[in-house]
Structures are given as structure tokens and as C-alpha cells.
Amino acid sequence: MIGNGIDDEDKWLAEGIAGIQHNAFYMHRAMDSNNLREALKYSAQLLSELRTSRLSPHKYYELYMRAFDELRRLEMFFKEEDRHGCSIVDLYELVQHAGNLLPRLDADTVMDAVDFVLQNFGEMNKLWVRMQPQLRPSIGLSGLQGPGWVKEKQDKERKELRDLVGKNLHVLSQIEGVDLEMYKDTVLPRVLEQIVNCKDELAQYYLMDCIIQVFPDEYHLQTLEALLGACPQLQPNVDIKTVLSQLMERLSNYAASSPEVLPEFLQVEAFARLSSAIGKVIEAQVDMPIVGAITLYVSLLTFTLRVHPDRLDYVDQVLGECVKKLSGKAKLEESRATKQVVALLSAPLEKYNDIVTALTLSNYPRVMDYLDNGTNKVMAMVIIQSIMKTNTCISTAEKVDVLFELIKGLIKDLDGTSVDELDEEDFKEEQNSVARLIHMLHNEDPEEMLKIIYTLKKHIMAGGPKRLPFTIPPVVFSTLKLVRRLHGQDGEVVGEEVSATPKKIFQLLSQVIDVLSSVQSPELALRLYLQCAEAANDADLEPVAYEFFTQAFMLYEEEVADSKAQVTAIHLIIGTLQRMNIFGVENRDTLTHKATGYSAKLLKKPDQCRAVYACSHLFWIDDQDGVKDGERVMLCLKRSLRIANAAQQMAAVTRGSSGSVILFVEILNKYIYFFEKGNPQVTSTAIESLIELIRTEKQSDHITPDPASDAFFASTLRYIQFQKQKGGTMGEKYAAINL
Template sequence: MLPDGGADDEERWLAEGIAGVQQNAFYMHRAVDSNNLKDALKYSAQMLSELRTSRLSPHKYYDLYMRAFDEMRKLEMFFREETRRGSCSVVDLYELVQHAGNVLPRLYLLCTVGSVYIKSKEAPAKDVLKDLVEMCRGIQHPLRGLFLRSYLSQISRDKLPDIGSEYEGDADSINDAVEFVLQNFIEMNKLWVRMQQQGPVREKEKRGKERNELRDLVGKNLHVLSQIEGVDLDMYKETVLPRILEQIIACPRLSNDVDDYNVTSLVDYLNELNYKVILVPLINPNVDIKTVLSQLMDRLSSYATTSPEVLPEFLQVEAFAKFSKAIGKVIEAQVDMPVVGAVTLYVSLLTFTLRVHPDRLDYVDQVLGACVKKLSGNAKLQDSRATKQIVALLSAPLEKYSDIVTALELSNYPRVMDYLDNSTTKVMALVIIQSIMKNTACISTSDKEEQSSVARLIHMLHNDDHEEMLKILCIVQKHILQGGPKRLPFTVPSLVFSALKLVRRLQGQDGDVIGEEVPATPKKIFQILHQTIEALSCVPSPELALRLYLLCAEDSKAQITAIHLIIGTLQRMNIFGVENRDTLTHKTTGYSAKLLKKPDQCRAVYACSHLFWTDDQDGIMDGERVLLCLKRALRIANAAQQMANVTRGNSGSVALFIEILNKYLYFFEKGIPEITNTVIQDLIELIRAEKQSDNSVADPSTEAFFASTLRKQPAWAAGQALPDCLRACTDAHAPALTCRYILGSQLLRFVDDS
């Protein structure tokens, strides 16, 4: 037991110990330099006496130990040189160090000389090792004893009588090496367990934390054991593993640094012993068998990940069933096991399954189902440790499968989520969202009603089919509107932006006519957005609602402004090559024709005509492409007129045709040969005929605009009569539909000829 003292006291004690080590190490080095063996032993013993302290925690004691350890390596080199020169035989030196006054320094010196003794080969390695491991029993203080035996393990690990080793002896030498490591492991494990039993009950938790800092010291013996080449599978199953299992039974808190032979033997051995390990809790309920199983499965799954090419057949075929059965027996035997313990076991089993059997989704779902069965008695978990483990359980499939649907389609996945409280459900929803974004997954079907948490990731929603995408948005809207005042301000904007993306995709397509046969239209989407944003007004979040309303209203306007800026910029720039400029102008014209409204499309397209005729010295002068842009604008204007006729019952305004006429006149004055007086006159007569139609709208501003335009036309183009077909139509006051047909025919002739 460590004495009471604060952190400052412990730092002071550590500083005093380090000072003592450094001071005696200085005199030891001076004795070594002068080949004074007697003084070297004297000062090294005094230096090692600093390790007799009981004032330090394991962490601080380790710092002091490492200072002394570094000095002992130098002392070992001195001993080796002394015996090589013949100044002192290794046998005499081995006897000499045993006369040190205190037992702890004596044993450290004995281990150091023992390493030199084995290296000299003047005695069999097995005899020296056996003597050392027995002599170290003289230290029964848990902390000091653990570090002494750790020192013994480190200096002897390269001197074990193994196959191919220079210290190999007879056929039994492998057994001697194994026995030495196991004996040291067993004694260290006893000391480690004893740490928990000593001291007052009030400091039990503190001692537990201190013990955890030391468990790696115990486990390193098993690592050394795994490095012995002479230990084959049979020896491991028949000799090594039974000794380890005996320690599991005898010591409830065994360090579980299992070596690689467990990969190919423990599952079979559990079968042979009739699940001896699993039945331990029936004998001693204090045995923490879940930790043994969890760490074993973790080690096996890691082995499966790093060495999949050498996976034994039983690990691929039988291990899941055996571990699943073993966990069931443990949970059944320990009826008082906390929920967190059971879930921890299932987390390890699921991790093992995902690594060893990644394609067996039925195994994954089976583990989740077993967890549901264990949780069935808990309405909502209150243990934060248990909920943390459930989040780990649910996160494992998401990390393994890049396709989020694979995990979400597991039948027991949502059933496990039902046992999470509200705050943990939010955490889990965030994990799902992060997984989707990490794997750039898209939600491509509308059948997602049971996965309401997935709907939060609205920006990842996508489907090339417009109607299906609209269905997705409707379902997301349904879930979003169920949110309370704290959620709506965060979720509604995401839906608005996602819906506007669909609106932009619909632009330039013939889906503008509203009807049941074309449900995915901009108008339909804006109706959904209106309903959604309206919910913000009731929260209330009026400022956010207003901003979103304006965003929807400005969506098309902003694009129009951007298109005209692009056109103007391209017209003034001449730094592009022919090929690059052609690409840019082609894309600009294409985007212009895909704006939301037909009038906007028309104006943007006729503006693009300026990209093909510039007046500067190096400018482009392509009259044919200018004419193509103007003709395309006329077709769009005609389509806008027809739509106005369907929706408003009249032929609408002829302002678009007049605007296009102005462009024709502009380019005629620029001298473009493709723009002839005949072409201009035909367009003027078309506008006049449209104005004289029975269904035309009398608009004073349009009349003024047309009159102003005619005043700018060349004198030779004025006063010409209408074509005979148009005059006959207007004189006879033909029905509007017939007139529209004739006008349309005239327009088609007009835009297709020249």
C-alpha cells in the first residue's frame, strides 16, 4: 500500500529517488572506468536500493525504474568485459553479488550477472534461468516484485534455449524455455492480483487504476512466449494453454494479452474442455470471463484482418457458432451481469463477425437480434456506459459496409436503436449521417419512411428520375414538418436548397405544362416549398421564413443576371483561343436556353448573338451563328406565346417579338449579310399580324415600343403590305385559332428560311 501523500509529495519523492540513482551511478561509472569491481558493486547496490521505495505510484515508480535500468545495461557490459579479461570468473562473480546487503539490489545484480553467465555458456542456460526465477521469489512486495521480474524477462528474452538459438541444448531445452517463461508469468500474475487485495477498502478503486497501469508488464511474458520458435501447435494446446487457463480460473483478473497460438487452438480447446472457461463463472462468479472472451475475440478478429491468407478453416467455419454459444452460456450463467457487460460481448462478437465473415449478413443480424433479446427487459437504457457500447455496436456495420442501405436493411438494426434514449438517438443519427457523407452515398428511393433519421441528410438525396426525386422530397417534407420549433429552423433550409436543385434540373425541359401526366414540375415543387416555409412562420421564425421565400423568388433572377454577366464578359474578352472560345460560347448558349421561364430563355438566347459579332480589330464575325441565335430566340418566343394562350386564354404580349426585331435591326446596321431587308420586313409583318389578332392584348407600352422601333427601320422597309395569306386572314376576321395557325406557319417559314 502506498502512503498517503499529494501529487507534490510524490513528485518530491521521485526527484529524491532519481537524484540518488544519478549520484550513485556517477561513482559506479568512476569505479568502472578504473576497473574497480568492488566499488562498482558497492555503488550499483546503493543505486538499486532506491527501488526499495514504497512511496511512489506505479507510473512514477516506472520512471525511477527506467533510470536504474539504463545504468544496469552499462554495468552488464562491464561484468562481461571483466570476465572476458579474466579479472574475475563468471562463477565467482555470480557468488559475489549474492552477498549484497539488501535483497532487492542483490536480486537485480544476480539477474544482471546471470545474463552474463548464460552468455558465457559456462553453465546450461536452463539451470541459470531456473535459479533466477526461483531466487526472485524473495521479493513478495507486489510493485517491487513485478518490476524485478519484468527486468528478468527483458534481460533473458534473447538467451532462451530455443530452436536455432546458440543456447539450445538437449531435446528438452524447449520445455525448459517454456517453463521458465510460464513460471515467471505465473509469479507475476500472483503479484499483480495481490495488489488488489492489499490495503484498506476505501482505496480499492485507486488500487484498481494502479493495477491497470501494470498489466502490460504481466502480458509481456506471453509475448515472449509467442516468440519461442520451438513451441508448435501441439505443445501449445497440450502444455501452454492449459497452464494459462489454470491461471484464468485461479486469478479472476488475468491480463489477457493472448498470443497468436490462441488463433488456432483456443476454440478447439474450449470444445475439448467442455467449455471449461465458460463454466468458470458457475464456480466463481467473481471471474470477469467477459473480458477474457471479449479480448480473445478482438485478438482473433485482428489476426483475421492482418493475416487473412492463413486463416484456419475452423476459424472461418466454426468460430462464430462456438463464440455465439459461449457468450450465451456466460450471460445465462451470470444472471446479475450488467447490461453493459453483455453488450460489450456482443460488440466484440460483431467485430469478429464483420472481419472474419464480412459477407454473412445473417450472422450480423443474428448478433443484433441476440442483443435485442438481452435488452428486452429495459424500456430505455439509463447506463451511459451501456448506451455507449450500443452506439459502438450499431456503428460497426456502418464502418464495414460502404453502402448505408446494407446496414439499414438488417431487420434487427432499428430494433436495437429503439432502446436508445433521445440524446443517444441523436448521436446515432449523426453517426449514420457521417457514414453516408464519408462514403458519398445517395438515397435513391422514396421507400425510406422507417429511417426518419436518414432524412436529415437532405443534401445527399439524389435520383436521376425527376418524379422519384419529387417523391423523396415529399417524404422528407413529411418528416421535417413533424419536428418541433427547435428542429425546423435547421431542417427546413436544407429541404429548400435540395428542392431548388431539382427545379434547376427541370429548367429547359418540356415539363413546364402543369398536368397529372407530368407531376414533377417547377410549379409543383414551389408549392411544396411554400407549404414547408410556411411552417416556419408558426414556430415562429419569421426572419428565416422571409429569407427563404426571397431565396425561392430570386433563384431564377440570379441565374438570369449571371448569364448576362457571362455573355457581356465573353464578348469583351479576346484572350481565348478559337477552340476554347467556341466551347465557352456553346455552353453559354446552352445554359441560356435552360432558364426557368420562357421569356428569360428568349432574352438570354438573343443576347448570345453578340458573342458571334464584335466590332474590334480581332473580333469574331460569324453572321450565320448570329442568325441561328436570333431564330432560336423566335422559336422560344413563339412557345411562350402558345403557353400564354393555354394558361391565360389569350395570345399574350408581342413584346418578345419586338425585342428580337430590334436585334435584327441592330445587326442589319452592322452589315451582317445574313440579315436582309426581306427577313426584317417579314418579321415586322408577323408582329403586325399578331397585333391585329382578335385575341391580342392591347398594351400601350408595347404599342409605343413597336412604334419607336419602326421609326428606326430603314426607309426602304417601311409601308410594305402583309403577305396575301395574312391579309386574307385579318380581313375575313378568321377565328383566333385559325389565325394563330396561319401565323405559326408564317413564323416557321420565317425561321427556317433565309
């Protein structure tokens, strides 16, 4: 039935157009013959085709425009008085007897054209509004709706009429001569009056949107007060937030594309007017969802950042208004509202490309407080990524304090949320981001840098046992950088009995690292203690370095229980101790004695062997003349040989074979190293004896074939042979070794 209705309408339209064309033909012929009476007769018959109610608004408009086009020639004919010998006044009297008339234009001015279109706009809009009740299908006694095609037809007609209403506004914007003054004094007031008085929420929304879209941005800027003044007068259910958002977007784009117009924005006080209008709309529409209000603030903030980027007070004012709207709500629960708040907070970061600017906005953290925990962390990651992307340095303790308040969702558990509830991979990514951020906190002034470190410590210490292993190391390394900068400088008081001196800073480091040992991260704490010991060595602070080593040994003894962790830890201790040059004889002897003692007590014999021969380097250091004790080097090497032999015997007992000779080959290489360094205790005879021992072991029936150890041994022998053939002092020395 729908299809038949549409076909009938097309047929009726075709008949009407044919009638217009038929009468137009005779009208034109009469005008060519200068026959005024006939021309009027056929023009009246032409107009009679418009007397129909069978066409939809869209089809009727098409028929109307056909008639209007044909009458243009009649208008020109009327103006040529000489041809038909009749004055305009006489013509006016003559046509009063015609029953079919279009609205008459008694003059030919821009204002008349505007009046005509405005009148047409008003009548069409009233018709459109009156059609609204027809869209609510009645329910009969049976409870069933009427035919669905009827409603669809009504919907279609109303949509077509709506488009025609909008076309009137488009026509107004295109009329030549409708300048800013006419728009301001005549067009806009009459259009707004029609919009406000129609009391139809659909019509009001559509027409406000039409105004914004069809008229120039310059006109909107100069008539902002009138346009915004109409907003609170609209029906409560009108989606005015979208209208205002589109208006602000148009104006901000206008300002961005034409910077020369920015002074005009200041003259008309655009920000103040928009801000006031938004406040009135929110106040008037008491049922407006929170997402709607925040959407308006996002649009206003976008407008402000484009038009007044230097007015941080405006930006902060918008954020403050948002805080007022959010006050009284514990947290945002609606996802759309949360997304809008994130957009609000992201806008300044994107505009200024600098978190430091955002940190000066007092209301920025207050808005973040209304985010739920999950979104708070998302926003915190956005902030960190912005800092990393722009390589921004945060250079004052005050800004660091504000920044870490903003990202507190990543720093500590909020509102009882347990870190155990988080996804492990996400958690690691978040904490690694915080760790990278810590390295972006820097100030060349030692006093301010120490303030930053103390501020940092205050925030991260609340992180809990799972976060601290991620965040304490970067704090330690940032602090160590400061220590190295201070080396040789006199510290000054920076407040609260804190002096920027290496010794005082090392006390702080000790306190920070000690926390790790209490949160089940002893291996990490041990590594950091050793790093601090090296820094104390570089700062010529022997007591401090010794204390850090003592802390490391205590952790090793009391907390490091895993055998693999012990092996790693003891090699770190040996390597760090080898690089120390500040210790006197007594302190060095104490520390090396502990290191060798712990090495010999490792769980597995191969681990013992390797740790003990590593200790040999503690007694012979090239750049330290006072640390060249060849006898103790030899003691370590011989002890490692005994342990290697014991490992072979133990393997024979437990596995029925004596395993590989790899340990002996490794010890041989240590012999060669100290032989080249000039250790008198390591002689060519000792090397020959060890080579012979390895060959004997390799030929034993209990040795398991090991290509790797065989290749290592062969390579070592080739090295010795190469040195023998090299000549010179070293060649003469190696010549004594008989292979």
C-alpha cells in the same frame, strides 16, 4: 527513506554479483585444470549468493540470471565425461551432498524446458498473488496509515514480480520446439489452469492479456474454444470485455493481413464461438455496465466485418444481440455507452461504404431507437454524410422508408422535443442536409419513382412549420423531374389508385405546396406554384398551368403582405407568365390583366413604375406570333411614364426635391428595346420626345444630382449613336432618331 532503501538494494545486488563473479573465476580455473572437486566447490559457493531475501523480485531476477549464465560453462564441463573421467550418474550422486542447488533438469528435451518454465511461472504467480494483501495498508489505533514509502515499495515490488510472471509466458512463446500441438496440449491448458485457480482478479486479467499478446494469432485461432472457455470462469470483477476485445482485434487484423487463412476461421467457427463466449460472459457478469456489453458487441461486429464481410446475417445477428441487451432501457443515458452504440452503427457504413447495404439489416433501426434524441440526430447526420460522400442513389420506396425511419430525428420532433429549443445554425445545417438527401432518391422507372415520392411525402409532412420550408422544395423539384420525364408517355397504375401521369402528379404537387401556405411560408409556396405552372406548360396541360397561376395570385392577394415581398413576387409572376406559351387568348388576357393590375397597386411609386413597364413584355414575345400587341405595350410604357412623373411630384412634396431621373432612363431603354423589335407603336418621334423630357428634367433645379442616372443616360445615348453609325437596316432605322 525511499531513496535510502533503493540505494541499499543496489548495494546488496552489487555485492551479490561480485560474489558470483569471484566464485565463478575460481570455478572456471578449476575446470580448466580438470579439477572436478574444486569446480563443484566453487559452483556451490556461487549458488550460495542466491540465498538472500533482501532483494526485490526484479533485482533478484537479475542476480539469478548472472548465476545461471555462469553455470552454463559448468554444464558443458559435466557433459565432457572424457575430461574429468566421471559419468553423469556418478556426478548426480556426488552433487547430492551440496546444500545449494538450482532446480535440476535430469534430461535435455523441449518438454523438460517447458515443464521448468511452467513450474517457475506457477510459483512466481502464487507469490505475486500472495503479495496482494500487503498492498492494503493497515490502519493503526490513531487512524493513520503506515509510512507511505512502505506501500510504494510494496507496489513497486509487486509490479516487478508481475513483469517477471509475464516474462515466463514470453519465454514459453520463444522456446524453439513449442509448436501448435504442444501449445494446444500442454502449455495453454496448464497456464489457463493456473489463471483460473489463482482467484485473483488482477492476476487473471493481466495473464489473459499476456497470453493474447505473446503467443501467435494462429495459435489463438486453433485454440479458441479453450481460450474462450476460461473466460466465464474468471472472477466477476475481471475486465474480461477488454481481454475479449483485444483477442477479437488480434484475430481480425490477422485475417485482414493474411486472407489465405479465412477458410480456417470458418473451420473453427470463430464467429459462433466468439458470439457464444460473449453471451456467456455477459450472462455471468450480471453487474457488467451496459457500456461494457456494447463494447464487446462493437469488437465482435468489427471482427465480423473484417473476417466475414459477405455475411450480412452475422452482422444483423450482432446488432440483434445488442438490441436484446438494450431492451428494457428507455434510452441510453451514459455518454460512453452512447458513443459505443454510435460506433456500432457506424461500423457497417464505413465497411460497406454504402448505406443501401445497411438498410437491409433489420436490426439496424432497432438499435438506433435506443439513442437519445441528440445522438439520434448525430447518427442521422453520419448516415446522410455517408450517402453524400459515396454519391449513393436510394432507388426503391421500401429503402426510402427504412432510411427516413433511421433519420427521423432530423425529420420530426421526437418525444416532445420542441424545434424551438434547437440552435438555429445547427437546425439549418441539419435541414439543408435532409434537402440534399432528397435529391439522392431516384429511380428511372416512373412507377417506382412515384412510390418514392409518396413515401417521401408521408415522412416529411410530419416535420412541422419550421422544417417544411426546407424539405418541401426538394420534394417538389424531384417530382417535377418525374413530370418532365413522363411528358408524352402513357402512365400506368402503381397501386392505391395512383397513376404515374403528369396530371395526377400535379394534383399531388398542389397538395404538397398548399401545406406551405398554412405554415407561414406564402412567398415560398408562390415560387413553387410558378415552377409547377412552367412544368405544366411544358407538359401541354393548359388547365393545370392556369390553376397553378390562380393559386399563386390567391397567395399574393391573401398572404403576401410585406411590400418588398410583393415586389419580388409580382416580378416572378410577370417573368413566369412571359415564358408561358400554352395559354389561349382568354386565359392569357385574364392573367396579364391581373399582373398589370397588381403591378399598379404596389405601395411605392418607383416599384409600381418598374413592375408596369415589366408587364409590357407580356404583350410582345418574340417566339410567339400570337402575342405581339404593340398598342398594349405602348399603354404599359405610357402608364409607367405617368407613374414616374407622379413619383417625381411626390418626392418634391415630401422631400423638397424631385429626386432622380433614373426611372425615365429605364423607360427609355424599354422604348429602345421595342423599337428594335419592330413594334410600330414605338416610333423614333416617341423616343426623341422621351429623350427631350429627360434632358429637361435633368436641368431642373429640383433634381438631385445622381452620377449613376447620368452615366446610365449617357450610355444610352452612346448606344443610339452607335446604332446610327452601324449602317444596314438597323442603322437606317436609328437614323430617324434625332439626338
